[in-house]
Amino acid sequence: MPQISEMGKIIPASPIRKLVPYADQAKEKGIKVYHLNIGQPDIETPPIALEAVRNMKLSVIEYTPSGGNHTLKVKLAGYYQHLGINIHEEDILITTGGSEAILFAFMSTLNPGDEIIIPEPFYANYTAFAVMTGVKVKTVTSTIENNFALPPISEIEKLITPATKGIVIINPNNPTGYLYSKEELEELAKIIKKYDLYLYSDEVYRRYCYDGLKHFSVMNLPGIEQNVVLFDSMSKRYSECGIRVGAIITRNREILATALKFGMARLCPPALGQIAAEASLDTTDEYFENVYNEYIERRDFMVEALNKMPGVICPKPKGAFYSIVKLPVDDADRFAKWLLEDFSYNGQTVMVAPASGFYHTSGLGKNEVRIAYVLKISELKKAMETLAQALKEYPGAQQA
Template identity: 50%
Template sequence: MNFSQRITSMQQSPIRKLVPFAQEAKKKGKKVYHLNIGQPDIKTPDEFFDAVKGFKEEVLAYSLSQGMPELINSIKQYYEKYDIHFDEDEILVTNGGSEALVFSLIAVCDYQDEVLVPEPFYTNYNGFGNMAGVKVVPITTKAENGFHLPEKAEIEKVITPRTKAILFSNPGNPTGTIYTKEELYMLSEIAKEHNLFIIADEVYREFVYDGLESMSFAKIEDVKDRVIITDSISKRYSACGARIGCIASKNKELMKQILKLCQGRLCVPTIEQIGAANLINVPDSYFKETNEEYEKRRDVVYEALKKMDGVVCEKPHGAFYVIAKLPIDDAEKFVVWMLQEFDIDNETVMMAPAEGFYATKGLGKDEVRISYCLNVNDLERAMYLLDEALKVYPGRK
């Protein structure tokens, strides 16, 4: 029997595929500092758990396919804080941001159509593209330019008759780049001139540092019918396990079409929706404190990387990741070596090889994505271990 080409061509997650090596290291008694995954350790707001505890129904029933009215209204209020206005029928609740992205691709692309994505990109974009039968076409960005976009003419070179959308993460994962208003307006012009949708992944909206601002595509009036916002509570409220996301768009006809997909999977879990609906009552101080904490963590990692011999990286201004180019032969080999062969006082580090964050073959082979979701003390220790490992790694260049 044969498996589908769709599944066999789908890459394993570079974030998670090396987990068995980490598990084996832990079985041997090693402590592993996980810099490979964006799992926040910030406390999930009490408002979420309080609402769940208050659930007293005798039957845990299906919710509406589009989402509970209470949660849709809560999401609507959240956007209004940013002067972004959606009607109730312009918001659909999804199983995390992942389902929002898959549904968006299915809704605007046919099989073998193409979407443009700045690389390096969130590696699951490739997987989501496979699920939808869509080809991810990279717009290559470079560290020396802070991973900002190339000129308009360069982007237009990769547009073909099969191009249907631009998929765009802002703030960027895995680069931490905050794109300028000029860059967003440039992409908007391209979308209008080439009749493309914009799928705007804005799950890191709050994570912006150094006094910068991140503008939403929803603020650009003349492309509002082309913009599809995909969002999630996972990182914003440190509630990754709740799996609550949403799609928001002013294109009402598009939302009617995506609702068919929501109906096909019946509904999003009721209990999690109840908890998420109450997050609108989280005070703004939560975001201020969280933002300040992540900025401290960013500084610890970036300052340490800058001092390491042969390491090249640009300062990230958003999200909680950094891409670092290491003086090594192969990042995946290095990560496995650190888990299997290296430790100091029985401690080691796990990172995500960055090659899987690129669509262009050969790029990212000597790069890693580092997530700075751990506390400051753990990050300081992890950076020390990384520095020492680079000094003795057999494949150092």
């Protein structure tokens, strides 16, 4: 029988989605599943985006330009200019979600065998994209005890070899919710400049920074303008994950010209998604204020509820809507599966993402999970009650 590819054998399953069949089976048995595993907000998409799709005047849904609609790029550039980030439409390539932005950027700047450095834990799909491009991931480990702050720059510098071509950061961080400070990024920029590396920055969650903290973009780091590659997405900012519209943003025109060739090969980003995305950029500040306050309420409730559970440790996220949570269990992968296969409380259970899939170093995250606080408070309360009961009943529970 023909064999599958070596790449297919080593690419990891998503820790966010790999347990979906077990969740489906639980639902078939009539069990209510609270999805804390995936960053799919229940926040309403801005009405202006929905109306734009409903009222579109197209008689034919045609291919768009491979680099995205010009009007969308102009409007997105204006959004960044409003934030004090001086870019123009020529600095933007529209992609099919943020995922394609990452993949195109890696394919445009890295060769098989090149190395990139990423603080772990990190968004699990970066591992998959590295496998797809033949790139080697090296990590510096941030810890729950230090609230997942960026490890010392000296630790990053120790990992740099002649094969190192870039450093990846996610700010605010998925899965930890950590927000890198301007000072941390300035220190990182020194390393980028010293070794002439790429700095890939995933700033998808920039709109959600809490407790008076401000987001600082790597696009405003002086002296490394040609080294910086920014990843953006409409998905989380406007609660419209299904439109699949993202962007590569860089002042390095050679990168964009190269990425566009990959864009031509896949033809174009989603036509209807771009209509929704362009309209979304007119979303009012009132919408964001309401969403921001909602996430603050959810975060504060969840963090307090989790830390009241014996043996549970949950740092307070500074941004995004995730946290890595340490649980008193023997194996978080086993626990997550048990929740869906063997446990229910008042006809309900919870689905979490085992954190081992967000670490690159084998053995790390074994008793941690990523939890997304994307459910309304009434459901989040029930989910926390259910999780607390599960920790009492789980056969592999550890003494607090």
